Amino acid sequence: MGKCKYCGNDAGLFHSKHTDCEQRHLNGIARIKKILADCFDSKEDFYLHQNEIRSICLESYLSEDTCRNIYCQVFDSAIEKYLDDGIIDAKEEGTVARFIQFSELPQHLLNANKSLERVVQSKVIQELLNGQIPAPKITISGNFPFLLGKNEHMLWLFRDVTLQMQKVRRETVGRTRGVSVRVCKGVYYRTGGFRGRPVETTYMQHIGTGSVCLTDKNLYFHCPEKTLKIPFSKILSLDPYSNGLGVQKDGANDKPMFFENLNSWFCYNVISNLK
Structure with missing residues (x-):
């Protein structure tokens, strides 16, 4: 006889769950998600529903791991x-802080999908809009290859960022016209002329993977293959994408660059407000 994975009682031959138990389990997940989501929307204190959530967990066979997953999913969605609407306001920030206290989840779980990181980044942008120089508490682990200038403040550090730069490939395409005349064994001479035209094609060349340091004055990049310092005042245009940021400097010979695997929304707003 199989055991029900929810209630632990006999589930019948070749069965691992009761239909009713599974439905109760799924309903419990949905109920807790709604309670938490409503608290995020209304800014209501999560602790007011603590006993209700505990009761639902017990009657719906929800394990601690399942509850943690529910909390993380709701947090990401919130x-x-x-x-x-752009940034997290003061009331929303207070609700986030209260949820972190209520859930008792470690930071690495809350930040599994970069949600906690985005909260801090939103606060950085809010301080910039208020005319302040942000000072986020950033823990630097590993190598820090950047030498910042006097009175320059680091706002964020991104790791594992890939740099691509636009390159131009030039080649001549065309064809010859005429006939081949044998000069000696294995050697031929082509009479006629070659008519060709130059063709240029652009492509993005992988430069390397390294770190990006964003300060209140510059964007720095460092990898074993290349080091860059881009003053905000020299940036002509920014193109945010879902997977990175396109940057065009104002130099006549500067080609477009693409920084992959960073928060383009954050970088775009920081640079735009400090240019």
Whole structure:
């Protein structure tokens, strides 16, 4: 006889769960998600529903791991919703802080999908809009290859960023016209002329993977293959994408660059407000 993975009682031959138990389990997940989501929307204190959530967990066979996953999913969705209008305001920030206290989840779980990181980045942008120089508490682990200038403040550090730069490939394409005349064994001479035209094609060349340091004055990049310092005043245009940031400097010979695997929304707003 199989055991029900929810209630632990006999589930019948070749069965691992009761249909009713599974439905109760799924309903419990949905109920907790709604309670937490409503608290994020209304800014209501999560602790007011603590006993209700505990009861649902018990009657719906929800393990601690399942509850943690529910909390993380709701947190990610709430941060996404808060950022729909641009930045997280003071009331929303207070609700986020209260949820972190209520959930007792470690930071690495809350930041599994970069949600906690985006909360801090939103605060940095808010301080910039208020005319302040942000001073986020950033823990630097590993190598820090950047030498900042006097009175220059680091706002963020991105790791594992890939740099691509636009390159131009030039070649001549065309064809010859005429006939081949044998001069000696294995050697031929082509009479006629060659008509060709130059063709240029552009492509993005992989430069290397390294770190990006964003300060209140410059964007720095360092990898074993290349080091860059880009003053905000020299940036002509910024193109944010879902997977990175396109940057065009104002030099006549400067080609477009693409920094992959950083938060383009954050970088775009920081640079735009400090240029």
